[in-house]
Amino acid sequence: MVETPKVAILFGFGINCDRETAAVFELAGAESERVHVNHFVNGERDLSEFHILAVPGGFSFGDHLGSGRLLGNRMRFAMREQLAAFVAAGKPIIGICNGFQVLVKTGLLPGREVPDFEQRASLTLNNSGRYEDRWVTLEFDPDSPCIWTKGITRIECPVRHGEGRFVMPSTTDLDALDENNQIVTRYVDPTTEPGEGITDETLPFPLCPNGSIRNIAGICDPTGLVFGLMPHPEAAYATFLHPHHTRSEVNEEILAEGMQIFRNAVEYAQANL
Amino acid sequence: MKNDYGTGENKISIPPTLLFSLFGNHHDVRYTTTSDLKPGESLYLVGESKQELGASEISYMLSESGESDGIGGEVPRLPNPEKNLESYKALTKAIQSGIVRTAHDCSEGGIAVAIAEMCIGGRCGAAIDVDGPGEADLWGRLWGESLGRILVGVKQENRAEFLAAMKGQSLTYMGEVTDGDTLSVWDGDDLIIESNVEEMVMAWKGSLDMTGGVQ
Numbered sequence: 001m002v003e004t005p006k007v008a009i010l011f012g013f014g015i016n017c018d019r020e021t022a023a024v025f026e027l028a029g030a031e032s033e034r035v036h037v038n039h040f041v042n043g044e045r046d047l048s049e050f051h052i053l054a055v056p057g058g059f060s061f062g063d064h065l066g067s068g069r070l071l072g073n074r075m076r077f078a079m080r081e082q083l084a085a086f087v088a089a090g091k092p093i094i095g096i097c098n099g100f101q102v103l104v105k106t107g108l109l110p111g112r113e114v115p116d117f118e119q120r121a122s123l124t125l126n127n128s129g130r131y132e133d134r135w136v137t138l139e140f141d142p143d144s145p146c147i148w149t150k151g152i153t154r155i156e157c158p159v160r161h162g163e164g165r166f167v168m169p170s171t172t173d174l175d176a177l178d179e180n181n182q183i184v185t186r187y188v189d190p191t192t193e194p195g196e197g198i199t200d201e202t203l204p205f206p207l208c209p210n211g212s213i214r215n216i217a218g219i220c221d222p223t224g225l226v227f228g229l230m231p232h233p234e235a236a237y238a239t240f241l242h243p244h245h246t247r248s249e250v251n252e253e254i255l256a257e258g259m260q261i262f263r264n265a266v267e268y269a270q271a272n273l
Numbered sequence: 274m275k276n277d278y279g280t281g282e283n284k285i286s287i288p289p290t291l292l293f294s295l296f297g298n299h300h301d302v303r304y305t306t307t308s309d310l311k312p313g314e315s316l317y318l319v320g321e322s323k324q325e326l327g328a329s330e331i332s333y334m335l336s337e338s339g340e341s342d343g344i345g346g347e348v349p350r351l352p353n354p355e356k357n358l359e360s361y362k363a364l365t366k367a368i369q370s371g372i373v374r375t376a377h378d379c380s381e382g383g384i385a386v387a388i389a390e391m392c393i394g395g396r397c398g399a400a401i402d403v404d405g406p407g408e409a410d411l412w413g414r415l416w417g418e419s420l421g422r423i424l425v426g427v428k429q430e431n432r433a434e435f436l437a438a439m440k441g442q443s444l445t446y447m448g449e450v451t452d453g454d455t456l457s458v459w460d461g462d463d464l465i466i467e468s469n470v471e472e473m474v475m476a477w478k479g480s481l482d483m484t485g486g487v488q
Contacts, residue, residue, distance in 0.1 A: 130279075239303070246307040250371045254303075 005030045005051035005269035010099075012036040013071060016058035017096065017234065024234045025054065027255065028262035030269070037071065040079050047082040051269045052092050055099030057160070057232060067123065067163040068098055072105025076117050083108065087115050090272060092147055092265045093226045097161055100218065100228030109228045110182055111221035121168045121219075123230070127211025131162040135243060136209055136231055137190040138217055139197045144181040145224030147268045148261050154194040155257040157236035159217075164210035164230040166219070174214060180222055185229055186215040233258035285481060304369045308377035309394030310426055316401055316447040319360055319439070320422035322384065324413040325349040330381040331416035349420045357421040360442035364423065367438040375426030383416040385458060385466065387424050388447075392456045392470050393477055401448030404461040411460050426450065 007025045011018035011034045022032035030052065039045040047053060061070035075083060086093065087108070095103035100123065103109045107117040126132055135158050140149045168174050177183055187208040188197025200214045208215045210230070218229025235241060236258030239251040276287040299305065310316075325347050326332050332345025351357070367373045375395075379387040384403060392399055403414040413419075424447070427435045436444075448459075456473065458466035 245303070246305060246374045247309070247311050249374075250303050 001271075002051055002269055002273045005266055005273065006049065007032045007052040007054055008040075008045075008047060008050040009034045009054050009056060010037055010040075011056070012038060013061050014059040015056050015071075015098065017056040017098075017232070018058070020237075021054050021056040021096065021234050024237045024259065024262045025052070025266070027237065028259060028266045030262075030266045037074060040082060041074065047079070047086045048089075050086075050091070051273050052265055053086060053094075055093070055095040055102050056234075057097030057099060060098055060102065063098075063163070066105075067161075068101025068103075068105045071098075071102045072119075075102065076106045080117060084115050087221075087223070087226065090223075090225060092268060094148060094261075094265065095226075095228035096234065097159075097164075097230055097232055100230055101163065103226065103228045108226050109221055110177055110219050111226060113222045115221075120173065121166065123163050124165050124167055125163050126161070126165055126209065128205055128209075131160075132164070132206070132209045133160045134158065134206055134209055136207070136217070137188050137197070138185045138229075138231060139188040139194070140185050141181050141183060141198070142195075144184045144220060145222070146182075146184045146220040146227050147224050148220070148227040148264050149184055150264050152257070152260050152264075154188070154197065155233065155236065155260075156190070156242065157231045157233050157258050159209050159231045160235075161210070161230055164212065166212040166216040166230075168213070177219065178214075182219050182222065183214065183216055184220045184227060185218040185231075187212065187217050188215070233261045237262075300369065304371055306368055306374055306376040307394070308375065308391055310391045310397050310399060310450045311375055311395060311428075312397060312450060312452070313428055314375055314426035314450045315429055315432055316388075316399065316449065317425045317427065317435070317439075318379075318384070318405075318422060318445045318447050319364055319425055319442065320357070320379075321407055321419065321443050322403075322405070322409050322414045322417055322422065323347075323349075323407060323419045324409040325417045325419045326413055329383070329416060329418045330386070331383075331412070349418050351420045354421075356443075360439070360444075363439050363442050364425070367435055370434075370438070372431040372434050372438070373425055373427055377424050379422040379424060380418065383414075383418050384422070384424065384447075385415045388458070389456060389468070389473055391424065391426070393474050395450070396470060396474070398451040398453040398455045398457075398470055399448060400451050400457040400459065402459040402461065403447070403465070404459070405445045405447075411465070414460075415458070415465065 007030045009018050009022045025032045107119045139154045140152045220227045239256045275289045278285050326345035327348035335341040454470045456468045
């Protein structure tokens, strides 16, 4: 039984959301530590010291050769054993935005029950052809095994990316992902009833900000422990961050719905590790 | 600021513009205001409109189109900044008590442009009357750029509390946010400006459209 799970927050090489990601885990009751990628690579630190791993957003390696490609390779080759052991130990991993791109390119997402570090999907250029910075509405698959999203129906949070269009080689791959309930979260039309927004047909811009197939915003691995998403729930941790927060009375509740994702992981670690 | 966006034929260049930004610490960021009008608000002007059209946007516009000469008369002055500070402090207190959620400065284009921007931000209509105290004529009250003025929106149920908080300050009731989609500016009984909010949005945003009409 872990009372205060320790979270490794990767930083370095252009990751730039490490501090806020560390902060939300602290708010959720964990102990965060920002660890430079190289410290895991050169063996100064080991992932086994931690209960949760977060790969934050940013522009790792300047997005050269494609978003997440170089950090993905670094983790795939130089941290392979540590990562495999981490997953085997049943410890949760989250990748947000660039971190999601990294986990996809590392091969951890959509992944296999036992990681084989083969890339099976990609996140590529937005259909709009440009970087999109806007708030979106997300809905979650209630039957997903994802431990990060339990009890969440719908949240609003921002996307900030140029390469967020989720693609896979064939519809068979997507169907398999769907059947496993690994399509954890999708962009939805906010005018639909909560719980009824999920649709396979790609929604028009800007509801689906990047043209993702089946409006996919985030997926998990078959175990539900590894989760990645393009939107930034850590940037929706407080009610006053919402762009419309002044349009209503002052909200006495400070923490917002985005926090639930981080609380879920902390509670999971407390109960299971 | 200089800003290019897009590529090739699709490039939009913002002309180099000098921008001033002010930064400060907030006790509680939840108790802040934005310029977009919210439904059910009454509108007040903090500060005074004087006959100060000198070097204003409207005078430049009219002089460029050849409709007038000169710079438009007296330029804005701030003879008594202590008085401004006092009303800002009162307004700040009102904002920090949570009863004011809407405020916007009056700069280029004066009150007429400020209220238009507030309608554009809130995507809602408003009706205001610029007739009021002071020596300024209609031009001065519509387009004048007198310093230190703030247009404020207050929910109707908070009006009494707001008036009490602003007691002794220069404050003029201007009008109301409406349920309609039109901005109406009155001078007493005369309707001076009537403008559809969607049309104003298009005028403001249209020149930046690179999406082929998708918003």
